[in-house]
């Protein structure tokens with residue numbers, strides 16, 4: 005028995021996370037759909053901690069980890085890194101945070117990611133925010149992102165789109181069948197997308213209070 009990150013992978017739901025029981029929202033959508041951009045807005049307004057699976061993997065490469073070369077090669081090819089690597093990084097980041105609510109951005113990207121995260125941590129997401137955007141628009145955004153990413157070139161972008169359609173959409177459909185997907189039209193300008201995101205995160209009783217306020221102030 006143990007609660008260390010290493011122990012988590014051999015002991016099923018004995019992960020430290022099954023004790024911490026954080027609140028988790030998965031943020032999914034194709035490459036360039038605006039996940040990172042909107043997560044920054046959500047953090048500011050709703051007090052979540054943002055964990056981007058891609059950022060954690062890139063930090064792992066920069067740290068000189070023994071997995072670094074393998075991760076670097078896989079990101080350059082636009083393919084999905086083995087789930088135990090990504091889950092370990094997510095668990096560590098969650099355990100190191102004092103917060104108890106997290107936006108997990110860009111994960112789970114395939115069924116292997118999803119099933120292993122659930123069996124290791126015992127966590128089911130509150131809901132899944134899905135940014136829906138055309139490939140044409142996502143391609144335009146990625147080609148002008150200018151963050152020096154090795155995978156923002158047209159060849160790798162096409163491979164990432166293929167992985168999204170062939171593997172990631174399966175996960176979105178899975179959660180949709182469980183009624184957990186909140187789909188957002190992500191092709192609109194950033195501020196308009198965030199209005200739709202806010203509606204998803206604002207608790208129902210806040211929305212009611214807001215409407216009642218409107219009725220009272222109009223004398224109704």
Ligand SMILES: Nc1ncnc2c1ncn2[C@@H]1O[C@H](COP(=O)(O)OP(=O)(O)O)[C@@H](O)[C@H]1O
Nearest residue numbers: 035036037038039040041145149192193194197
């Ligand atoms: N709604 C939007 N309209 C236009 N450009 C956007 C929008 N959302 C994000 N961007 C830009 O598109 C690029 C990709 O956004 P990002 O948030 O990194 O997407 P993701 O994390 O899904 O790949 C960035 O340069 C970002 O500034």
Ligand SMILES: Nc1ccn([C@@H]2O[C@H](COP(=O)(O)OP(=O)(O)O)[C@@H](O)[C@H]2O)c(=O)n1
Nearest residue numbers: 035036057058079082083084085110111113
């Ligand atoms: N769950 C994940 C998330 C990202 N990745 C890798 O990291 C790359 C970049 O992911 P990202 O989330 O930063 O990319 P964007 O969708 O933000 O453009 C992916 O193309 C994968 O190679 C992964 O292997 N597994």
Ligand SMILES: [Mg+2]
Nearest residue numbers: 039040056058
């Ligand atoms: Mg991103």
